[in-house]
Amino acid sequence: MLSWALTFLVIALIAAALGFGGLAGAATGIAKILFFVFIVLFVIGLIAGGIRRPAA
Structure with a gap:
């Protein structure tokens, strides 16, 4: 997704x-x-990753 944004920026x-x-x-x-x-x-990925991992 970020590569597409950078591609359009260069264009x-x-x-x-x-x-x-x-x-x-x-x-x-x-x-x-x-x-x-x-x-x-x-941000959604970071939040989902933080919720899935239990605290040890």
Whole structure:
């Protein structure tokens, strides 16, 4: 998931450098959404992992 966010970020940077404003804006929006989805899933995974392991 994080690799997809980074891929869209790179696409946005290249599109912005070449002057494609609409494409750069769309790719940036997708990258932001994917990044926040990744963060939410990561936090859920941390919480689920902490709940599953019993304290010794």
